[in-house]
Amino acid sequence: MPAPQKKILFCLAGAFSFVCALGTAAAIGTQLWVKGTILCKTGALLVNATGPELEKFIGEIQYGLFHGERVRQCGLGGRPFQFSFFPDLLKIIPASIHISVILFCMVLIIFTLVGMGFFLYNAFGSPYETLHGPVGLYLWSFIACSCGCLIMILFSSEVKIHHLSEKIANFKEKSFTFKTHSERFADSFWIILACSLVHFLNALLIRLAGFEFPFSKPKDSGTATGAADLMY
Numbered sequence: 090m091p092a093p094q095k096k097i098l099f100c101l102a103g104a105f106s107f108v109c110a111l112g113t114a115a116a117i118g119t120q121l122w123v124k125g126t127i128l129c130k131t132g133a134l135l136v137n138a139t140g141p142e143l144e145k146f147i148g149e150i151q152y153g154l155f156h157g158e159r160v161r162q163c164g165l166g167g168r169p170f171q172f173s174f175f176p177d178l179l180k181i182i183p184a185s186i187h188i189s190v191i192l193f194c195m196v197l198i199i200f201t202l203v204g205m206g207f208f209l210y211n212a213f214g215s216p217y218e219t220l221h222g223p224v225g226l227y228l229w230s231f232i233a234c235s236c237g238c239l240i241m242i243l244f245s246s247e248v249k250i251h252h253l254s255e256k257i258a259n260f261k262e263k264s265f266t267f268k269t270h271s272e273r274f275a276d277s278f279w280i281i282l283a284c285s286l287v288h289f290l291n292a293l294l295i296r297l298a299g300f301e302f303p304f305s306k307p308k309d310s311g312t313a314t315g316a317a318d319l320m321y
Contacts, residue, residue, distance in 0.1 A: 095298045096212045102226075102291040103208035109233075109284040110201040116277035117194050120153040123248055125272030127258040131265040132163040147270055150254055153277060154191055159258060163265055172257065181256045186247045190240055197236040197284070204229035204291070223295055230292045237285030244278065 116122075129146040132138075138146055148162035155174055160167040172178065174187065207225055247253050258267035 098294045098298045099208045099212035102294045103205045105287045105291060106201050106205035106208060109287050110198050112280045113194060113198050113284055116280045117154055119277050120151050120157050121275040121277045122153045123254065123272055124151045124275045125254050126270040127254065127267045128270040129163040129265055130268045150258060152257065178257065178260060181260060182253060183247055183251045186243050190243045193236050193240045197233055197240065200229055200233045200236065204233055226295050227292060230288045234285050234288035237281050240281050
């Protein structure tokens with residue numbers, strides 16, 4: 090591929106990486122990782138609420154990696170509460186998983202910025218065949234994509250397997266028991282998925298620029314060797 094086209098592809102990949110770094114940084118600070126509704130089970134059972142009456146006992150909850158908000162509905166109107174994971178909820182949540190998610194988010198931002206720098210270096214500089222060259226670009230893209238996948242897997246397990254929303258809803262509750270009525274992953278979670286897909290796309294752009302995948306063997310190497318042996 091001609092050099093100008095390679096520069097365009099590498100600049101495009103660098104721009105994608107920069108947008109991913111900004112998106113991940115923004116996602117970390119929001120409350121838009123999970124949105125859901127919580128049912129006041131105790132109150133609903135006391136009045137045997139069904140149908141439209143049940144709506145009076147269904148509140149809302151949304152949270153991110155550091156803080157969130159829930160609306161407590163127990164038949165007497167909604168009461169909003171703000172909560173923070175650090176240090177309030179550390180004793181009731183799977184802290185090791187939660188902290189791992191935050192750390193992998195930081196690693197994702199770092200390697201995304203590193204990848205962006207090397208994309209631009211390959212576009213305008215004179216890289217040599219080490220981690221500065223195509224092998225390095227594949228490596229940074231692979232690490233960033235893997236971090237994004239790990240973030241989604243860990244956070245999904247925290248929410249779904251460890252019932253994070255229920256634990257938050259029942260925090261410091263003595264008289265009422267709350268149960269998750271519905272929950273879904275919100276915008277910030279899908280931003281991480283989009284960033285992972287962009288890093289995979291960057292790897293395809295490197296291949297489109299004419300650089301083989303690492304550890305791939307040229308198809309004609311065996312034929313060329315055989316022809317050389319016949320000549321001698």
